[in-house]
Amino acid sequence: MFKKTGIFILLFFIIISAFSQTASAHTVNPVNPNAQMTTKELTNWLAHLPNRTENRILSGAFGGYTNATFSMTEANRIKNAIGQSPAVYACDYSRGWLESGNITDAIDYSCNSDLISHWKSGGIPQISMHLPNPAFQSGHYKTQISNSQYQKILDSSTTEGKRLDAILSKIADGLQQLKNEGVPVLFRPLHEMNGEWFWWGLTEYNKKDSQRISLYKQLYQKIYHYMTDTRGLDNLIWVYAPDANREFKTDFYPGSSYVDIVGLDAYFSDPYSIKGYDELTALNKPFAFTEVGPPTTNGIVGSLDYSQFINAIKQKYPKTIYFLAWDDEWSPVANKGASSLYNDSWTLNKGEVWQGSSLTPIVE
Template sequence: MTFTAGFAGVPAARAHTTDPSDPQASAATRDVRDWLTHLPNRAQNRVVSGQFAGYSGKTFSLAQVDELKAQTGANPGLLGCDYGHDGNTIDHTCNATLKDWSAAGGLVTVSAHLPNPDQPDWNGLFTKLPTFDRLTDRGTGTGQRWHAELDRVAEGLRELADANVPVLFRPLHEMNGDSFWWSAQNPQTFAEVWRDMYAYLTDVKGLHNLLWVYAPDCNYGKRSSYYAGGAYTDVVGLDCYVREPAAVQGYDELVALGKPFAFAEIGPRSGPGGSIEVPLDYGKWIDAIRARFPATAYFMAWNDQWRPTANIGAGRLMTDPWTIVRGEIATAARTEGAPAPVGTPVPLADFEADTQGWGGYRVLAGPWSVTEWAAQGSRSLKADIDLAAPEAYLNRVAPRDLSAYRALTATVRTAEWGNHAAGTTAKLYVRTGAGMTWYDGGAVRIGPDGAVLRLDLGRVTDLRDVREIGVLFTSAPGASGRTAVYVDDVAAIAPPTVVSGFESGTDGWTGYLTGTAPASSTEWASEGTRSLRAEIDLAAPESYLNRRAVLDLTGRRVLAATVRAGASGGTAKLYVKTTASNTWYDAGAVPLGPEPRTLTLNLAAVGSLHDVREIGVQFERRDGGSGTAPIFVDEVTVR
C-alpha cells in the first residue's frame, strides 16, 4: 500500500469562506462565523467549551467560572449571559464582563428569558401566549409591548456592538418544548415572528454583530419545524438535559440544515424544583461529541446545580484534546478539507416514511412510525406493550447480507408511563441461517432518555444469511401497566480502513534492530492468511517493525494493530511519529506473548495528524531474556 497525503477518493482541500446571514455583519462577526464553520475539519482543538454565568443583574457572576478553572486549569472558551429571568425585567449589566471576556480572547453568547408581553410576571414566563401571532403587529398592545422589549434588548446588544464584540444571540430557545410563553406555538407563526425580530434588530436597530442561534429542545420532536430559514440563522443547536449524552436525539436533523452545529445548553436531567436526579458525568459529553456528534462547534454547560463542577467529569471535559478553552481561540485560523469519516454508520432503518417492514411480537398495539420521539430525523418506530408480560419484540424478518459489517447499533427508549419496577431492559439481536440461530448484544437497562444498543457481529456466523434483526424488550419482575417502547436509527457499522494487511507483501514495512528482515508470512494471521514476521534477539533491549512514509490521519480517531510473539516476555508499543521533528506518540507498553494482543492508539492525543511520518511497533525485552523468537504484526487499521 502506498502512503499519500490523503486517502483515495478524498478531494483535495480547497480554501473557502462561509458568510453569516447578515450581509452587513462586522468583520469580527464574519470571522467568528467562518471559524466555527471550519472547526469540524480539525483533528483536535475543534469544540469550543462554554459556561453559562447567570442572569444579568440577578445571578450573573464569574464565581462558578473561576471554580471551573480552579478545578480543571482552564477557562471555558465561551461565556454566557441571559438578559432576562424573573418574568418582568430585562437587564444587560453583564455586558461589562462580556466585553472583558471578549478582549481576553473568549467568545460570548446572550440568551433572553424575556417577559410575556401580556403577562409580565414570573408566572407569565411559563404561560403559553395565546396572542403570539400579534407579536409582529405593532398596532396591537401585544405587538407594542413585544417591540418595547426588543428595544431594551437592542440597547444591550448595541453596547456590545460598539465594543466590537460578536454575539452568539439565542432568542426564543426551546420553542418546540412546553416550558415558556413562546413554546409550542404554531411553527409557521413562530418562523414569522423570528424573521420579524431578525429584521427589527438587524435592519431597524442596525445591529451587525449578531450570529443568530436557533436552539430547540432535544427531548421534544419537531426540532426543525420552527426553523425560519438560512437567511435568518447562523448556528443551529440543541438544548439537552439528559442522563446519557450518547443517546441525544436530533443531531442529524439539525446538521442537515447546513449551519454550524452547537449544543447550546447542556446539563444533567433534573426533576421537580430543579433537583438533579442523577449526577452527570460530563466526560460522557465529550465522548459523545467525538463518537456521535463530530460536527459540534461548541457547547455551553448551564450553571448552578447543572454546572460541571457540581457534577463529575469536569476535568475530562475541559482537558480533552478536542476541547477548545479560552486562550486557544484564533478566529483567523482555518482548517480545510477534512477527509470523510471512517466507520460511518450505514442506515438500515430510520422509520421516516413508515415502519419499513418492521413488525411487533407480543405487543399490545403497533408498531407505527411516529413523530413524538426520534433519535435522528423526525420519526421512530413505536409500539405499546404490557409490562406485566415478560417480553415483547420489535423486529424485521427478511433476508439480509451483513458480511461487510462489524457491528449493529440501534437507539431505543421507553415511555415514562407504566410501572417499570426495577427497570425495563433491551437487547439488540439477529437470527441467522435456516436454524434461526440467535445472537444478541446483551441486556441494557433503558428508560425515557433512551440508550444506544450495540451488537458485535464478529462472533456471528452466517452473516450472509441474516434472517431477522430486532430488539427484545424485557420487563422487570413486578412491573405492571401499559407503556410504549421505541426503536430508531438502526445502523450497520463498516470495519475500519486497513492501512496494512500484509496479504501480498510487507506493504513497505521494514525492521530496525531485528535479527531478520520482515516478510509476509502464513505462519499466523489475525485477519486473512498472512501477517508481517521477523526474528528478534530476546537479549537485545528493543526492536522495531515500522513503515516510514507520509500519511494524513486527519479526522481519524484510533490507530490499531494486532501483535504477538513466539515466546512470552517483553512488551510491545504501538506508536506514530509526526512532522519533520519525528515527535513520538505511543499507546503504552502491553505485555507480549503467544496470545494475540490488539494495540490501540488514541489519535486525539496526537499532534500534527496531517503529517504522520512513521507508524510502527516497538518491541522491548524483559530482563533475563535470551535466544531468538519470532514477532508478528497484522491488521494495522485506522477508524
C-alpha cells in the first residue's frame, strides 16, 4: 500500500512539474527584461487572446492629438451610439506640424489624465507620435530629408541630434507620469515608415532605399534604448506598425528584441484585401490593426461597412489581438456596421479586460 501511495505521489508531482514547465513555456514576456509586473502580465495576456473562442479582440479608437483635438469625445460617441466603450484608447503626443520657437513645443502629454482614468476603469492606452522634424527648428513632420540629414539627427553632438534628444526627453517625461501611476502603454513610435509621407520614412513611393532602412532601424533602436535603459520606462509595450498599402513592411523591422507587437495601419475599401498580414505574423509576434478606417481617395468615407471588417478578421486575420479605428469621418459610428463591430462575440470592450483587479482568464 505504501509503495502504491508513494508511486501515486511521485506521479502526481511529475505531472504537476510537467504542467508547470508547459505553462512556463507558453509565457510571452515583453522585450524589456525589466518590465514592471503589470506590463509583463498584460503582454502575456494579449499574446494569448487568439487562443480564445470568443472575447479575443480588443476594440479601440483614436482620441486625437493632445493639446489640439484629444478628448474622450470619440469614446463617448461610440458609447452613446452602440452602448460599448473602446478597450484601447489612443492619444498622439505630438503635433509635428506645429511651427514654434522651440521644437519641443510640439510635444504635449496633457492627455495623460484621461489615459490614467481609462486604465483605471478597465481600458488600455496606446500612444503614438507625429514627430516634428529635427532637421528644422520646428514643424516639418512631412518634409522629406536626405540620408545625410538623417545621420545628423542620429548624432547627439549635432544641432539636429540635440533637437531629437530634447524631443525624446519630453516624451519620456510624459511616459514617466504613466509609469508612476502603474499604467502600461501600447507605445507605437515611428509608424508607417514604409510610406513616403513622414520624415523618418521613405522618400519615394515604393522605392527601396537600403541605407534609409538602416537609418530607420538605428533611430527606432535609439528611441528604445533611451526610453528603456536611460529613462527606465518599464511600462511600455513596443508596437511596430508599417502601412498596409506600401511595400517593404518587414524590411524596416528593428529586430525581435525591440518589438512586442506587430501591426498594420490599414485604410481600405475591401477588408478582405488588406495586404501584409502573412508577412507580419511570420515575425512571430502578436498582431494588431493599429489604425483602421476607410480611404479618403475614393469616396468610401462615410460608407465603409465595419461589420465586414470584423468578419474579415475572423476569416482571414484570426491572430488579431486588437484594432484601433481612427476618429472623425473615419470612425465606425460615422460609417456603417459600428454595432456589429463592437458588439461581436469576438470583440472585447472596456470593462471586459479586467475581472476585479485581475485580467480575464487566459484560455489555452
